[in-house]
Amino acid sequence: MLVGPEGLELREDVWLGVSLVGPNVRYPDHRHLPEETYLVMSPGDFRQGRNEWVHVANGETFYNPKSIVHAMRSSDRPLLVFWALKE
Ligand SMILES: [Fe+2]
Structure with missing residues (x-):
């Protein structure tokens, strides 16, 4: 997390960060109140619900x-x- 409640810049309204997921890894199901947009920098698969x-x-x-x-x-x-979340 670069910006947000645990980021380098502390704020609650916008969260910005980056994730690097190793090969053949499934990042677990999760949910959060803020809406989220991913900007994909290398190909991957995404899923909502089932x-x-x-x-x-x-x-x-x-x-x-x-x-x-x-x-x-x-x-x-x-x-x-990269991911961006907004309350
Ligand atoms: Fe998320």
């Missing part, structure tokens, strides 16, 4: 509405994503 996994390519975004259960997973290469 829906099918969605493949997201370099430079594309993936949006999660407030409080929805969601997850992501890498392929045989690392997954790098």
Whole structure:
């Protein structure tokens, strides 16, 4: 987390951060009140609830509405994503 409640800049209204997920790793299902947009810097798969996994390519975004259960997973290469959450 770069900006947010545990970030380098402490604030509550906007959270910004980056995740690097190693190859063949499934980041667990989670949920949070703020809506979230991922900016995908290397290809990966994203899922909401029990829906099918969605493949997201370099430079594309993936949006999660407030409080929805969601997850992501890498392929045989690392997954790098920036994320932004807004209350
Ligand atoms: Fe999330």
